[in-house]
Amino acid sequence: MLPSDRADNERNGSLMDRLTENLVRRLAGQSSRRGVLARLGAAMAAVPAFPLLPVTRASAATATPAARTVKAPSPFAAHAQAKDDTACDYWRYCAIDGYLCTSCGGGIHSCPPGTAPSPTSWIGSCFNPQDGRSYLIAYRDCCGQDACDEVNCLNTDGDQPSYRPMANNDIIWCFGTGTSEMYNCSTAAIIGSTT
Amino acid sequence: MTVSYSGACRNLFGLFLCGLVASTALSPTVAVGAEPVLQTEQSDTITLPAAGPHTILVEDAVYNHNKDGRVYVVDADHGRRLGMVQAAYNANVAQSPDGQHFYVAETTWAHGNRGQRDDLLVQYDPHTLAVLSDEKLPARALVTPKKNDLAISADGGRAYVYVMSPTNGVEVIDTHNHTVEQTVEVPGCALAYPWGNSGFSSLCADGTLANVSIGTDGKASLTHSAPFFVPDRDGVLEHSPGTHDGHMWFITDSGMVYPVKLGATDEIGTPWSLQQGAGMPVASDARAPFDVAWRPGGWQLAALHASSGELYVLMHRGTFWTHKEDGTEVWVFDTNTHKRVRRIPLPAASPIVGVTQDDHPLMFTSDEAGDLHILDARSGKLQRTMKHLGTDLVFTVAPGE
Numbered sequence A: 001m002l003p004s005d006r007a008d009n010e011r012n013g014s015l016m017d018r019l020t021e022n023l024v025r026r027l028a029g030q031s032s033r034r035g036v037l038a039r040l041g042a043a044m045a046a047v048p049a050f051p052l053l054p055v056t057r058a059s060a061a062t063a064t065p066a067a068r069t070v071k072a073p074s075p076f077a078a079h080a081q082a083k084d085d086t087a088c089d090y091w092r093y094c095a096i097d098g099y100l101c102t103s104c105g106g107g108i109h110s111c112p113p114g115t116a117p118s119p120t121s122w123i124g125s126c127f128n129p130q131d132g133r134s135y136l137i138a139y140r141d142c143c144g145q146d147a148c149d150e151v152n153c154l155n156t157d158g159d160q161p162s163y164r165p166m167a168n169n170d171i172i173w174c175f176g177t178g179t180s181e182m183y184n185c186s187t188a189a190i191i192g193s194t195t
Numbered sequence B: 001m002t003v004s005y006s007g008a009c010r011n012l013f014g015l016f017l018c019g020l021v022a023s024t025a026l027s028p029t030v031a032v033g034a035e036p037v038l039q040t041e042q043s044d045t046i047t048l049p050a051a052g053p054h055t056i057l058v059e060d061a062v063y064n065h066n067k068d069g070r071v072y073v074v075d076a077d078h079g080r081r082l083g084m085v086q087a088a089y090n091a092n093v094a095q096s097p098d099g100q101h102f103y104v105a106e107t108t109w110a111h112g113n114r115g116q117r118d119d120l121l122v123q124y125d126p127h128t129l130a131v132l133s134d135e136k137l138p139a140r141a142l143v144t145p146k147k148n149d150l151a152i153s154a155d156g157g158r159a160y161v162y163v164m165s166p167t168n169g170v171e172v173i174d175t176h177n178h179t180v181e182q183t184v185e186v187p188g189c190a191l192a193y194p195w196g197n198s199g200f201s202s203l204c205a206d207g208t209l210a211n212v213s214i215g216t217d218g219k220a221s222l223t224h225s226a227p228f229f230v231p232d233r234d235g236v237l238e239h240s241p242g243t244h245d246g247h248m249w250f251i252t253d254s255g256m257v258y259p260v261k262l263g264a265t266d267e268i269g270t271p272w273s274l275q276q277g278a279g280m281p282v283a284s285d286a287r288a289p290f291d292v293a294w295r296p297g298g299w300q301l302a303a304l305h306a307s308s309g310e311l312y313v314l315m316h317r318g319t320f321w322t323h324k325e326d327g328t329e330v331w332v333f334d335t336n337t338h339k340r341v342r343r344i345p346l347p348a349a350s351p352i353v354g355v356t357q358d359d360h361p362l363m364f365t366s367d368e369a370g371d372l373h374i375l376d377a378r379s380g381k382l383q384r385t386m387k388h389l390g391t392d393l394v395f396t397v398a399p400g401e
Helices: A003-030 A033-049 A053-061 A075-079 B012-026 B063-068
Strands: A097-099 A122-128 A133-139 A141-143 A152-154 A183-186 A189-193 B055-060 B070-075 B080-086 B092-095 B102-109 B117-124 B131-137 B150-152 B158-164 B168-174 B179-185 B189-195 B199-204 B209-214 B220-224 B247-251 B256-261 B293-296 B302-305 B310-318 B327-334 B339-350 B353-355 B362-366 B372-376 B382-386 B393-397
Touching (some): B055 B092, B080 B102, B131 B168, B168 B199, B302 B353, B327 B362
Antiparallel strands (some): A141 A183, B070 B080, B092 B102, B158 B168, B168 B179, B199 B209, B209 B220, B247 B256, B293 B310, B310 B327, B327 B339, B372 B382
């Protein structure tokens, strides 16, 4: 949870607590234990009578989503492309800082030979213009050789200072790679969907 | 009897004489004065005179072969490079407030890209550029250089080195004995902003400051300020400037300025807006990322001229999330009135701005080509450009800053 959300949630939480408490107290005051059991039993008996098909169809429909219009969440996303992963405006690179491994003998989630991927990384959230979804991207460094010095990118969507290391694109993440912790290039692996 | 030229040159001796005559006739002649014969010379090494207010240090990170970083000593009055020292692998440079020494924190490996790693704090003599101390550190943070990864106390007696290995801490080094006194853990916080002779503060992920006091017994105690900024909406920029006694002007991504007096009990002042100081609306934060406005940005994106209280900030027009974009102008603010007093268009978009601390200050900017532009800080007039001084000029350090 972000600190800015904490105060709002605490306020909402206490309101919800009060409402729930009032509702439960009112119910408890107006109903007997036997009455509750009788109503629960009746409801369970009635469940098979409700047709489930529409729900099933709705669920099946999500497998092939219809075309939809989604607003890009950031200026970078509004101009990002999904075809060329050797260019800085490729959608996964919304917060990358460094040399693209795709131009250094590696791939979008692969390190060039002679280097090793960092087990830890910082995480960005990037918008894919092709499917309109946002994805969590792990910007894992490839380590063990000096700078690759090919395509160099500096994108800063969601980039925060080093006092927020989980969102900072300046830190060399080569901890524990078994190499010299020298930075060679950056990858951008999908690790989940945010939408 | 007449002897023809061709006839005289037929035998070997004649050929030699004729060649001599011909070469003498064709050679250019040089009029020379009655100069004394040049004397033989002994090789020696220059010793630099005491640094003037315009003798600065410039760090070149050389990102494209990062282990070869360096620091240049530059005479900004004449645009001359006076010398250089190594500053390997995302190094940092800092100068003692009295100018007696400067320090480089750097990292090397025994065999270039492998072998034993050494994190070092190197103390230099500013006249000879000789290494006075080559102290091995327990660790240092490997990160694109942030100025406050290395800081010096007001009396020059302590150096602070930020470590992230990967827990967050600050190594406290006695610069007289060349020993690491201790490593102070600052969980969830980063960097070191010094105040006085025995304290520093770090910026924290929850929008607070961690204030560390080192007692006369050597023990460190830590307090936290109240949260004063919201990092995920409008974070404080790491390269915000301040003074050795702990007066800081923390600038945010959107252009708010928090005046803060660092200390065990810090004082956080009322924030003011760079844009409002220039007669413009306040710029948006992360909640409205598409809004275009003049915004602060770059790497060493601000500098303070302490005696006049003038704050120099690199500005560009852009949306939110452009906080590392090079500045096209420098805006100068009076930190007392919060008003913009000058607006300086730059010869080229720059990632850095620096300023000397004397009464006739010079201002420094750079560009993509690694040029160093030297301007009159008061008039904004370009004095000179040092073409391709380096590759990636990330910091300037002026005496007394």
